[in-house]
Amino acid sequence: MCSLAVPILNGNGNNRLSNGLTVESFQGLHKGALNIRKVGVYFSGLAVVFIACSLLAFLPRLWNPGSPDIWNPSVLSDYVEQLRSYLYGIGTGESFLYYSGVKERDFSEDIGSYFSLSFLYGAGAGLAALLLAVVLGPWLVYKRKGWVAETMQFLGFIPDFLLIMLLQTGAVFLYHATGSQAIKVAALADGDPPVLLPMISFGLIPAVHLVRNLYERTSMELEREYILTARSKGVPTPWIYILHIYRNVLPYLKADLSKTAALITGNLFIIEYLYNLPGITRLILFHGGPKAKEPFAFPLLFNSFLTLLLLYALLYLCLRILTALLEWGVAHD
């Protein structure tokens, strides 16, 4: 018989319960109960995300443009109706149909190419930015390149949209001055998409953010006592960086990865728009055109937002795997 109800510590003061179980094992069982709660929190969290996405997808329908009542008078019932028909339509596949102009298309067939393009650009740029930051951040401290760090700080302060516009405008001026079209500035209707400039635009902002962060953390870490001990024992400086600094700086980097992924997904919208890339944001910003049968279609927006969140989660996962590899390479005992 298992009597776990009341944990009673015996008089000797050690951690053994009256029925012979240790406090640790009792806590372990208790933890199991906590995990069920955690799963509950997790699922309610997913429900919140689901509702947030549906509200955002419904947002354009708050208005009733072109009629005397500018506010949609039946907002609540409309929302419930849209959500209901979406959920019913999942089984029949109707929730995945959308209009491109007057032509009906299937979201589940089209999304693959849009998603993979956004993911390739985002993940490629994100991983490159992370690797660059891991090398450059500590290296700038090591070489005492304060001015580079200061420049990074300024670049990081410039709003993302301005930095991206400056980059693209600069490339156009370069093209006008030299006449060479070495760098492609935007995609034509059916041409190959430009690679280099969008990649730089995607990568530059997270890179600046991460380099700045790692530079500051490394500088702070260098002031710790154990570094002084290591130096006084004659450990060569590069070894101090690899053995001590990296493993203590990596946790801060990990904590920063969700923000890095958010920076990339946030800038996806304007970068894909400016470079005319057929990525996932095209589905979100595409309102069906002026002759659309159904502008701001709820199912299309809702599906696209959920896909955007999936993209965000995958980007985060990629960055997380790379840091795990770095950790394994540098900080294992």
Next chain:
Amino acid sequence: MTDQRRNRKLWTGLFLLSFLVSAAIAGPYLSPHDRNDEMEMTYIPETGELISPPLPPSEKYWLGTDRQGRDLLTLLLYGARYTLVAALGIAFLRLLLGAIGGMLAGLRKKKPGRAILPKGLIGGIPPFLIVYFFMFPINFSSALFQSPFSGWELTLIQSALMTVIGIPALFLVTRDKTRILKQKDYITAAQTMGAGKRHILMKHILPGLREDLSLLYLHEVVTVINLIGQLAILKVFLGGTFFNMDSGTFNSLTFEWAGLIGKEQMMLEHMPRFLLAPLGAYLLLITSLYLILRGLEERTGRNRPTPRM
């Protein structure tokens, strides 16, 4: 020497910002042309030259004209007040509301229940989408469709929305900072001696957070500018977008700088020159804010020199 350098950054930044603010206030009176003045196409019979807009920079038009023949400098001067009032004002309101709420919440004894909002996933949806989808159906005017709101009303609606979506983040930051500050001995001592909540807030928390709040404010201004810019690139201009059906262009009704960028962005590959003036104006504003930020950071000793290895 260090002292002088500190002052130099801060004062240069403040000087630049006050220059921009005074240009925004006096802009419409100083501007060499009226904002609606469009230069006429002229033909010079002696040389057989046809002078038509857009014109390059000249003595008459310092920054040149746009495609409709309007003076770019005049447009910038008219738009400055919208850009500056929106960026500085919205950031201030965000900070005011977020920080007051955050400080009060941080002072509360009982810790509020844990929010079930999974911060991780929600972070994947950029906040500008809320403004975008709210504003898009009402922001546009054209020969066929007239937005039901005037330019000022649209500016107010968009500003209010941009203020509201920024408050939660500032609320959380101030609440956490207040909680850390609350654990200091001098605050516990004040509480033991019977100081009320208002006294602690005004005499201890607010002075303790003053530096943090001023740095937060500067970062917030940049966040707001980025928001306005992202929306403008997607053609939702602050104060309304006019779609000219003849030329197929999107025009800003207020000439807000990001609106000028969004308008000319479509012509980027052919005439990148148009973008230089509004981009440069924004860069000047950012530089002034950055100098103020660095000056403040150095004054408060946050910018420590890198240790020698």
